[in-house]
Amino acid sequence: MPGGSQLGRIVITDCRPEVEGGARPARAVPGECFEVSATVFKEGHDVLAAEVVLVGPGPGHGLRAVREQRFRMTERVRGTDRFGAEVRADLEGEWQYRVEAWVDPVGSWLRTAHARLAAGLDGDLPLWEGADLLDRAAEALKEDPEAHAVLAKVADVLRDDRRSWGERISEVLAPAVGAALAAHPLREHPSTGPLLPLRVDRTRALYGSWYEFFPRSEGAVVTGPGPKRSGTLRQAAARLDAIAGMGFDVVYLPPIHPIGSSHRKGPENSLNAEPGDPGSPWAIGSEDGGHDAVHPDLGTLADFRDFVARAESLGLEVAMDFALQCSPDHPWVTEHPEWFRHRFDGSIACAENPPKKYQDIYPIDFDTDPEGILQESLRVLRHWRAQGVRIFRVDNPHTKPLRFWERLIEEVRSEDPGVVFLAEAFTRPAMLQSLARVGFHQSYSYFTWRTGKVELTEYLSELAGLDGSPSADYLRPNLFVNTPDILPGHLQTGGRAAFEIRAVLAATAGPTWGVYSGFELCESVAAWPGSEEYRHSEKYEYRPRDYAGAEDRGESLTPLITRLNRIRRRHPALRQLRNLRFHRTDNDQLLCFSKRLTPAEGEPGGEDLVLVVLNLDPYRAQHGRVRLDMAALGLRPGESFVVDDALSGGTQRWGHVNQVRLDPRSSVAQVLVARRSRA
Template sequence: MTARADLRLGITDVAPVVSCGSFSARAVVGEHLPVTATVFREGHDAVAADVVWTAPDGTRAPLNRMARFGQEPDRWLTTVVPDREGRWTFRVEAWSDPLATWHHAVEVKIAAGQGPEDLANDLEEGARLLDRVAAEADGEPRSRLTDAAAALRDTSLELTARVAPALAPALQEYLHEHPVRELVTQGPEYEVWVDRTEALFGSWYEFFPRSEAPVVDGTPTHGTFATAAERLPGVAEMGFDVVYLPPIHPIGTVNRKGPNTAQFPGGNPYDIGPDDVGSPWAIGSAEGGHDAVHPALGTMEDFRAFVARTRELGMEVALDFALQAAPDHPWVEAHPEWFTTKPDGTIAYAENPPKKYQDIYPINFDNDPEGIYAECLRVIRVWMDAGVRIFRVDNPHTKPLNFWHWLIWEVKKTDPDVLFLAEAFTRPAMMHQLARIGFTQSYTYFTWRTERGELEDYGRELASNAHYMRPNFFVNTPDILHESLQFGGPPMFKIRAVLAAMMSPTWGVYAGFELFEHVAVRPGSEEYHESEKYSLRPRDWAGAEAAGRSLAPYLRRLNEIRRAHPALQQLRTLRFHAVDNPHLICFSKTDPASQDAVLVVVNLSSHNTQIGTTALDLAALGLDWYERFTVTDELSGASYDWGQYNYVELDPYREPAHVFSITHPRPVQVPPALS
């Protein structure tokens, strides 16, 4: 290996860097992105470092000076803030700092009792350094620099009078901003892909348009985009930003699944009638494929109208992108090579033993990848043209990583605002790699994390990887009704909503959560009884809320709090605090730009009142250990005088959580968060 001769000074451990620079780190517009590095050199001369921060159009920002931080003497930090979407780059430049070296030498020698004769060379060296800075200065700064240099050379003055002008705080501040940089050493260049802010922060609501229609003579009718649009004001009223729709394409008729299919893993024994709607994920029939709209929902123009209405209400549509086909999908006849053929000549359907999905054919990406890639990109662009800018990708972990990397960045080349959510309930290595290669967000293990220890461990993992992996905490999905919701009662629905909405900058709810739907298809299952995946499921939203049997007002309040507090729109600043009861969890989030700070305490038990004492890490909140401050509960409106140690009592049947905003007589200096 050939050594790099230009690396005069040491630059290591640069962050944020993903896979040694193989992939881009991530940020969003306006986010304060910490950049850290280890910078060092031989000997005792002072070193310093800058970050060179370059915009997508090649424009370089002014050098961003780094500062030492933490316990290690050679660790350096600064913060950069992107102001537009696209591919940014940064590099760390290390350099010898002769002004700092001179400053330190003069101070220690004077402190050691050395006189003007001993410091003659030091004083002249300092004067020459000031002359170098003065040559580039104008006006009043130049006068101060030349006067300070003259004082260093004036042998008629006392030693302290000679050095005082050069060490004056005002001049030192100017010299910090206009340093003498020697032995400049450039580190490698790294990429940061910057998305729009919705890539990090948002509230998602999932519902099936086909279930939004009247019940006639006791029988549900099939909804359309027009009837589904009537649900949109209610979703907007709850404060959601994104309306996520399952697949809206024609549904296969061959091997169509009927109601409660999940109750019978080997297949549904019911006779499928003409009114059984099937699974939206069994995509394609004689009526069209992935680029078509299910005729029962309406036309493409009806869908465009639905998208437009969503935007009128301050939201946007996320559409499911599921790469699989029903047996009667047009692809099966036109491109049988895109699927796997068994020895008996039949096409393999999807299986996850003991479950069988006879209504779905997986795509084999090893057969004709060029043709498959081109068709998938074409389909994506069809829906982009219809107004979709967010895609929730179904089971991306079952498709090749290089395909996703190609597809996502082909789209980003022309449309950097398009976002991709990975529905990847899979092994950690695959989940993280999907994020590295380009997915904007990812479903997470939050649904199955219920104990304090596992919630804290998982929260720390996500915060430490915030430079490339952004979570979306869904409290439930059409596939996942966690046992905590099945048996925890209404308080558990509040608990899970608070945890998801406050811990993660992006969270999601599947329709029915606000109505406390909690009945599983069978004991031990996470599938809903009468799953909406296989049948229409109309709901009386207004009636439930009028009767006080809806969580909608609570969800509305959580989303209001999230919008009001920039701290809750962050991930990397998540910090956990000690509390002496394992059934209580305490965490905080801060925002370095607004100096906003929010402190949350949640009772994890939905059946019992829990009491405990917090031991807050006040430094994480920008406070000293001895300080008192006012906390105001954003849920109840109550205010308390708090400090490091505080008594907490939470009754889940009254209110299982505190969401505290912090008021302090002086501005809270929020510490930087590190990747």
């Protein structure tokens, strides 16, 4: 072959996970369980064995220390040559993995010996050959005297012609022999597959509960004789206690920068703003500054640092919006006019997303001065990182070049690997997935619009990699139930039950989920029929809310959200993505799925198993049978087990087939925790 063959004596091919043939890293977080698989085969009938070798940083010795972790692979379906193993990396950093395979001469000999015995072809020669193999295996185990003695003894038994064939072979099948050979296998024709990259990010890249709110609405004055007045960061900080109390991990702020006055939008996205109308936070920049400034109505940079410190004291991380666009009044417009697209008449083009038009926003042209734009963007990010921000939600990244994001994220990673970028990429699948491949840690997804049983099963299976989709190797979905831009139709018409359904589904199906404030109050009025815009959209006006009053009146979802986040924190199975499994129901309005996590080797505690049964119909009670895939739950076909409903507090006994009835007037779902799981 030109250039020489790359094949080993044993062929190892189609290794997963891999991204673009290994050109980019697959992704994981510490402790995340995922499968490494490969096709492993060789000519002939030898028994093959394989293992995954993770190569990564050593604990306590800096990134230069390297260590290996090994995970034994098994053939997933007999006769397919497809081997796999569940693996976990335990530290953040840059890892690699490879698959190693070898001929198992003892296993090959045993298979042949059994065949000879079944055919009545006995004789001492095959047994002497087996004894010789065990002698070789024992010779390699002199540093393990106990294992050495076990194998040497069995080799002597195989040579003992006073015993029958069956008796001698049965000694080879003893558990102690199998354990010794498993721990120290005899390897022939060892072969190694390609070395593939694996990037292990911090846990927040995979798991977290997000809450989005506009600081300017907290404490805002919108009625009375005087002018409207913005809330401040100091007033917004008072809201953090309630957000932390609901169990959220991340508080996400839309842009907090100065807002331009040119073409400022009024309420309902009108073209005529009245005095006191705050304008859109995404129309960034004025005479008060640009992307590195705080809107003076909100306070000062010191106030923002105090806000971040208060959040941290409550166990919250602050995520900032990073929106690379400008109002006509942004300093960049006069300092760098070449960064913008000019029309034929010399004017700068405003942003458009037909039928929407944003006269108050100028998009940036990334082809005019890509290096200058990159360096300024890095400067802005460094500025906010210096204020304590390590999570950035990126606005409309799909309208900017992929190579820009690849360079920017890699530059930031080289300075601080713990910075997390969320892509607000409601766009075509190719672009959404490519943004994840070039470095984004999380992505918005199409979950917001998936409501039916079939489409939910298909889409969530794709996200979790159950359908063979490779996207789970690098893409982590953030299951936001609503956003300031998106009030989906099912929330407009389904009443409180629709909000409950989406909260339970997002919080249990995905490791990361999010809500935009007002969700807990079941805000559901659209700007006009058929619109997904909110009436009195907070993007264009202040929206102070009576959270406490709604809770006192029993009109708030705060108790449910709090319970869901508490369940997520108690059950590590819910903090994973790729362990999602669906189960059959005979009612198309009932959805059932499970998440199961077994402890890593040497880890204390039992496995964690959570079952979720959900009524997708917000109007009517639904009942039916749930048929569990017992093997997926690690159970025998006829086994039964006790479950506790983490939502209602009830207890049931479940088995292979179970009757369920869910009425949205009382409970839209059951979140069932198996008793054998961790408390």
